[in-house]
Amino acid sequence: xxxxxxxxxxxxxxxxxxxxxxxxxxxxxxxxxxxxxxxxxxxxxxxxxxxxxxxxxxxxxxxxxxxxxxxxxxxxxxxxxxxxxxxxxxxxxxxxxxxxxxxxxxxxxxxxxxxxxxxxxxxxxxxxxxxxxxxxxxxxxxxxxxxxxxxxxxxxxxxxxxxxxxxxxxxxxxxxxxxxxxxxxxxxxxxxxxxxxxxxxxxxxxxxxxxxxxxxxxxxxxxxxxxxxxxxxxxxxxxxxxxxxxxxxxxxxxxxxxxxxxxxxxxxxxxxxxxxxxxxxxxxxxxxxxxxxxxxxxxxxxxxxxxxxxxxxxxxxxxxxxxxxxxxxxxxx
Amino acid sequence: xxxxxxxxxxxxxxxxxxxxxxxxxxxxxxxxxxxxxxxxxxxxxxxxxxxxxxxxxxxxxxxxxxxxxxxxxxxxxxxxxxxxxxxxxxxxxxxxxxxxxxxxxxxxxxxxxxxxxxxxxxxxxxxxxxxxxxxxxxxxxxxxxxxxxx
Numbered sequence: 423x424x425x426x427x428x429x430x431x432x433x434x435x436x437x438x439x440x441x442x443x444x445x446x447x448x449x450x451x452x453x454x455x456x457x458x459x460x461x462x463x464x465x466x467x468x469x470x471x472x473x474x475x476x477x478x479x480x481x482x483x484x485x486x487x488x489x490x491x492x493x494x495x496x497x498x499x500x501x502x503x504x505x506x507x508x509x510x511x512x513x514x515x516x517x518x519x520x521x522x523x524x525x526x527x528x529x530x531x532x533x534x535x536x537x538x539x540x541x542x543x544x545x546x547x548x549x550x551x552x553x554x555x556x557x558x559x560x561x562x563x564x565x566x567x568x569x570x571x572x573x574x575x576x577x578x579x580x581x582x583x584x585x586x587x588x589x590x591x592x593x594x595x596x597x598x599x600x601x602x603x604x605x606x607x608x609x610x611x612x613x614x615x616x617x618x619x620x621x622x623x624x625x626x627x628x629x630x631x632x633x634x635x636x637x638x639x640x641x642x643x644x645x646x647x648x649x650x651x652x653x654x655x656x657x658x659x660x661x662x663x664x665x666x667x668x669x670x671x672x673x674x675x676x677x678x679x680x681x682x683x684x685x686x687x688x689x690x691x692x693x694x695x696x697x698x699x700x701x702x703x704x705x706x707x708x709x710x711x712x713x714x715x716x717x718x719x720x721x722x723x724x725x726x727x728x729x730x731x732x733x734x735x736x737x738x739x740x741x742x743x744x745x746x747x748x749x750x751x752x753x754x755x
Numbered sequence: 756x757x758x759x760x761x762x763x764x765x766x767x768x769x770x771x772x773x774x775x776x777x778x779x780x781x782x783x784x785x786x787x788x789x790x791x792x793x794x795x796x797x798x799x800x801x802x803x804x805x806x807x808x809x810x811x812x813x814x815x816x817x818x819x820x821x822x823x824x825x826x827x828x829x830x831x832x833x834x835x836x837x838x839x840x841x842x843x844x845x846x847x848x849x850x851x852x853x854x855x856x857x858x859x860x861x862x863x864x865x866x867x868x869x870x871x872x873x874x875x876x877x878x879x880x881x882x883x884x885x886x887x888x889x890x891x892x893x894x895x896x897x898x899x900x901x902x903x904x905x
Contacts, residue, residue, distance in 0.1 A: 431817075432816065432817060470846070504817065505817055506817050506818050506819060507819065507821070508846050557816075558815075558816045559815075559816030559817050560816075577810065577812075578812055578813075579810060579812060580795055580796075580799070580812050580813055581795075581812070581813040581815070582812075582813065582815075582816060584816070585813055585815045585816055589790055589815075592790070593790060631791075631795060631796070631813070634790065634791060635790070635791030638789075638790055638791040639791070639882070750817070750819065750820070750821050751809070751820060751821050751822070
């Protein structure tokens with residue numbers, strides 16, 4: 423089965439063609455092609471207008487690179503939500519138009535589910551699965567008893583972890599994007615500065631806003647008292663505290679749900695080298711669980727994951743019709 | 756007017772009072788202040804007092820999150836943090852025309868904010884001390900604020 427996937431939930435406009443869940447025939451993301459130049463320089467991809475400008479080129483490009491035409495496509499999958507509403511609409515309208523014009527089934531996909539299913543590109547998921555989704559906009563721990571079943575066990579009560587990394591990097595004048603900079607700097611530092619330990623309500627919930635403010639208060643206090651601090655040590659202390667918040671919850675869940683067979687990660691923050699090390703540590707502690715952290719190409723926002731998730735949703739009978747509309751705060755189900 | 760807050764409980768009480776005043780109205784509330792000043796925390800209490808049951812977490816990444824108040828009216832939570840220096844119309848006027856809308860880092864999209872709104876400016880003191888300056892900029896916002904005793 424060949425599925426064309428469309429993603430436009432936030433900054434990236436992307437289209438991909440995937441065969442039988444596993445084989446990527448093409449994958450294009452707006453920032454990879456020459457659309458910027460054509461439309462007057464580098465404009466941040468936040469406006470739906472930019473998505474509108476990009477999407478037709480991308481669909482054409484994805485089909486061309488896959489050496490296919492719309493006649494070869496078996497279904498059109500699209501991100502219905504969550505995301506920025508104006509951006510989502512562009513993808514949904516494009517998908518509806520394609521599906522209607524070429525008489526193809528239309529499959530709405532949940533962005534977070536797609537991040538989890540991206541793991542299908544490198545492994546076969548063994549259920550029940552525990553999925554950690556960490557990105558600039560999301561921090562969630564999701565239990566999947568079987569394929570196509572989702573239960574959010576824990577989520578951030580305030581900032582997403584990627585957002586906390588970016589904001590702390592801004593406080594420390596490290597530049598953007600903050601995640602990779604903190605990761606690199608932390609390698610040379612030690613976890614020596616006491617920062618406020620996050621407190622979240624639910625047993626498996628997480629919080630990063632207090633920690634972010636804690637770093638800010640720490641730098642201000644040092645300035646007030648004319649004390650100096652070591653950037654690398656502060657980066658390391660912050661990163662350890664933030665990641666421990668997540669990994670403490672993962673351990674709690676793995677202990678409480680002994681039926682979990684497979685732990686997977688999705689989302690851009692999975693690029694963090696310390697996060698990957700901590701997953702390695704888990705492997706020793708939980709020898710009966712399979713651990714997968716897919717390569718970066720699968721983790722960031724792209725449309726291959728939408729095509730894979732669309733294939734799975736299609737097999738489970740999910741269909742969209744002419745009334746399909748974007749939903750900015752769509753709950754995973 | 757200026758509001759002095761000394762603890763998270765103060766922030767919660769202040770948010771609840773504001774919610775009582777704003778409930779049932781159509782109003783935009785702008786918030787400016789440094790990272791960690793308490794804007795999102797205040798918005799969480801404010802939204803809860805308006806009867807929102809969903810988790811109100813940071814909209815920084817998606818820029819806009821939509822919720823439904825207890826009375827069925829919409830509640831929009833916008834964060835313009837990532838829009839610094841952007842000169843594009845992002846279509847926020849749809850949000851400003853219905854229900855209650857809270858805009859964090861509003862200074863980045865100053866031109867798009869309706870003239871009549873409640874402006875909140877957050878100044879951070881030591882630990883949990885905060886000073887919030889609340890200003891009404893038109894007849895509707897003035898009428899709403901007259902109902903609060905902050």
